[in-house]
Amino acid sequence: MHPAGIQQFLSKCFPIHYNFPNHKRDDKRMAKLSGHVGTVYEQLMKSFMTHSSDGIVVVDLEGKVLEVNQAFEKLHGWKKEEVVGTVLPMTPPHLLEEARELHEQVLAGRTVNGYETYKLKKDGTLFHASVSISPILDAEGRITAFAGVERDITEQKLAEKKLVESEERYRQLVEFSPEPIIALDDYCVFYANPAAVHLVGGERVEDISGKCFLEFIPPELSAGLALLIDQSLGRQQPSDIITLKLVRLDRQTIEVELKIVPILSPGNTSLQLLFRDVSKRKTAEQSLEETEKLYECLVENALAGVYLYQDEKMVYVNPYLSVLFGYSRDEVMKIKLETFIHSEDWAAFRSIMTQTLDGRISTFPFTARGKKKDGSIVYLEGLVTLTKYKGKPSLLGTFQDVTYKNEVEEALRESAQRYQRLIKFLPEPIVISDAGMLIYANKSAMKLFRTTVESELIGKSLFHFVHPEHQQETMRIERNVMRTDNPSQFKEIKMICCDGQTIEAEFSSIRIHHYMGKTVMLTVLRDITDRKQAEEMMIRSEKLSIIGQLAAGLAHEIRNPLTSLKGFTQLLKSRSKDDSFYFDTMLTELERINLIVNDFMTLAKPQLSHFGYGNVHGMLEHVISVLSHQAILMNVDLISRVSTELPDIYCDENQLKQVFINLIKNAIEAMPQGGNVVITAERLNPDTICVKIKDQGEGIPDTIVHKLGEPFLTTKTNGTGLGLMISYRIMEHHRGSLKICSKEKLGTTVKLLLPVPEGRSSETGAARSC
Known part of the structure; x- marks a missing residue:
């Protein structure tokens, strides 16, 4: 280095x-x-x-x-x-x-x-x-x-840790002590633990901090307490335990025991007051006596067998236990506990008793078979609890006769199995879902979903099989059902089967409580593809019938003169060059008439339902323009009072046009002598559009008004009665309603209510061309 x-x-x-x-x-x-x-x-x-x-x-x-x-x-x-x-x-x-x-x-x-x-x-x-x-x-x-x-x-770290722990222990000892402690300095409170704050009726230490403690003492006792405090400080020794009255902040007086303990340091005037609330002692003693009597009464009259078992013998049994096993009370006191338990269940029961006496478990529920004095079997439930009696460990136990309950439960299980089998083979398709997840499907539901394998359904979301265009609406209905106990109305939707095929179906759901411990949704499904196709055929048939009548009446009356008018107008135009503007206008109007006639042919074509967003104003104006020619021939004025401030609705425009055509055409035909047909459309509320069609005809008799909509019921000579029936169907399909109000000699009013889709209730739609 x-x-x-x-x-x-x-x-x-x-x-x-x-x-x-x-x-x-x-x-x-x-x-x-x-x-x-x-x-x-x-x-x-x-x-x-x-x-x-x-x-x-x-x-x-x-x-x-x-x-x-x-x-x-x-x-x-x-x-x-x-x-x-x-x-x-x-x-x-x-x-x-x-x-x-x-x-x-x-x-x-x-x-x-x-x-x-x-x-x-x-x-x-x-x-x-x-x-x-x-x-x-x-x-x-x-x-x-x-x-x-x-x-x-x-060692240093251990000493530091012990010091911190010691300080924390003493702090917690004082802070969390159930005994009230107040520290005084020259009679003024400078500390009080939570128990002391509660004792004097405060909520926070600030409620009493800084106050003279003698304020909490009745005036006649304050001088004596001050003398005791001075004596304790002078001797620097704790006082004897004294009893005095304490006045709380709420002015209630309680009785306490008090010990004065000086805080030893030179020239110090601080001391601790240690309290004990004894005002409730007599009340507690009295309550204890009452409680003992109450428990004695409860146990003696309890509808359950109660026993106290010590040193392998009965030291107490209540009357119910004697009756339960068919013995007298004196007989029971002389019998060992194993006499009441079936020999095959005694070993398990004995194990519970041993573990309880050893302190390994404190309370243990059990089920066992019991044996009555006459040898009959009784099914028992109860608790075994460790307790002390005269200072020695003992077992406090209960016996409850559940024989009848077991019989009822067995009957319920058998009933549930029968209902399960009934639902399983019910011809109506039924599925059960938990939070949208399929947990059960019966045989008919498997058939509806085009599968024979349960795993293709169970565990998957129900909405996985709902066509995307109907998923949001289906979820909304399911959420509403889970909030109530009312079943939903049958709702038509498209469903996608396991093989990928799309079918028309309708469903209704209801909330089921306590299915395997859960709250679930039971849904009934129906395949209505065939019915929908039949209804579509009826709608097509009625539409073709109406258009056929219109075509028969108008084609002859309009097309031939229309061709002549158009030809001569063109001829006149070629000869009169100066007035070509007027001839062009005439040709344009003649062409518009030709287009209107072509619309009849378009409406006559059969069409499947195709839902999208459409505007009621546009549809009504289109239908009015188509029927205006027939109205003119019948000397009828079509008066439109349709609001342009209407939101778009979710609909099949062609089907709604069919409804409007049927109803306006009926109104026109109801006035062979002429008159006015008033067509109004307005926003009834944020969620509904109301369309009214009112005529000035002879009205409909009261005897048949309520039957309108039934097949082949009509007041017209050449009618089929299918038009109104199909109109009702179409309105139901659009979640709307159709109501007819008619008075003889005063005319008829048809009211249509159409729902506004969620998310568009605050929107207004301008009129559109349909």
Whole structure:
């Protein structure tokens, strides 16, 4: 080790100062002096390494041990030859990075002195250590090694820990003491624990802090208490326990026991007051007596057998237990407990008793078969509890006759199995879901989903099989059902089967409580694909019938004259060049009439349901323009009062147009002598649009108004009655309603209610062309 490094290390351990004379530099003299100083420091280093009580270790920059002293060997348990050449053997593996960081600090010129960490002994144990690290320099002043001084501070840390724990224990002892404690200084309160604050009726220590304690004492007793306090302070000894009255903050007076304890220190006037509330002692004693009588009454009249078992004999039984097993009370007191338990269940019951008496369990429920005096079997449930009777361990037990309950449970299990079998083979498809996850599907449901493997359904989300365009609506309905006990109405949706096929279905759900301990959803499904196709065929048929009638009436009346008008208009246009503007206008209008006639043919084409967002204003205006020609022929005025500020609705536009055509056409035909048909559409509320069609016809007799919508029921000579029926169906399909109000001689009003989709209730839609 270079003398400069030794000097720096020793100067950190114990400073030595050398003063050299101020004379001219003499290299030889300085070299000699330097060698002398180096020798001195080497001797000091050797002496320090030998006699230091702290462990000293010298390591190179890589952490390899170069030198250790005897104290290090004693501290760690290694011999010098065992550790020299090894890398930081005294540092636990998980703290190697910490040791390297300390070396980096020394290399950076920072001081590491008294750093507390853990060090490793040869036997693998760890101890608390205080570590100081010094650099060792070569002749050029470069750091070539590190010298570490280790001191075992395990006892110190334990002492500090015990001191902290002791202080915390005493603090908690006072703070959480159930006994009220108040500290006074010159009669004023400067501390009170929570129990004391509660005693005087306060909520926080601030409620009484700083107050003179004598304020809490009745005036006639305050002088005597002040005298006792002064005497206790004068003698510097605790007082005897005294009883006095205490006035709480709520002005209630309670009786307490008090002990005055001076806080011993010279010239100190502080003391502690230790309280005990005894105002409730007599009440408690009286309550205890009443409680004992109450428990005696409860046990004696309990509808369960109660017994106290000690030293393998009965020391108490209540009347119910005697009756339960068919013995007299005197007989029971002479019989061993095993007499009441079936021989096949006694071993298990005996084990429970033994474990309870040994203290391994405190309370244990059991079920067993009992044996009555007449030999009949009774099913028992009860508890075995460890207690003490006359200072000795004993068993307090109960017997409850559950024979009838077991019979009922068995009957319920059989009933549940019957119902399970009934549901399983019910022709109606039924599934049960928990939070949307399928947990049961009966045979009919498996067939509906086109599968024979349960794993293709169970464990999957019910909404996985719902067509995406209906998923949000289905989820909303299911959430509403889970909030109530009412079943949902049947809702038509599209479902995707396991084979990928899409079917038309309808479903209704209801919440089921306590299904395998859970609240679940039971859903009934129906495949209505065939029914929907039949309804679609009926709608097509009715539409074709209406269009056929319109086409028959208008094609002859319009198309032939239209062709003539168009031809002659073109001829006149070619002869009169000056008035071409008027002829162009006429040709344009004739072409518009031609387009309107073509619309009839378009509506006559059969179409499947196609839902999207449509505007009621646009649909009504389109239908009015189509029917306006028929209205003119019938001397009927179509008056439109349709609001343009209506939100879009989710619908099949063609189907709704069909409804509007049916109803407006009926209104026109109801007035053979002419009149007005008023068509209004307005926002009834944020969630509903109301469409009204009102005519001035003869009205409909009350006897058949409520029957309207039934097939083949009509007031028209050539009608089929299917138009209104289909209109009702279409409105139901759109989650709307159709109502007819009619008075004879006053006309008929048809009211349609259409729902506004969620998320669009705050929107208003401008009129659009459909």
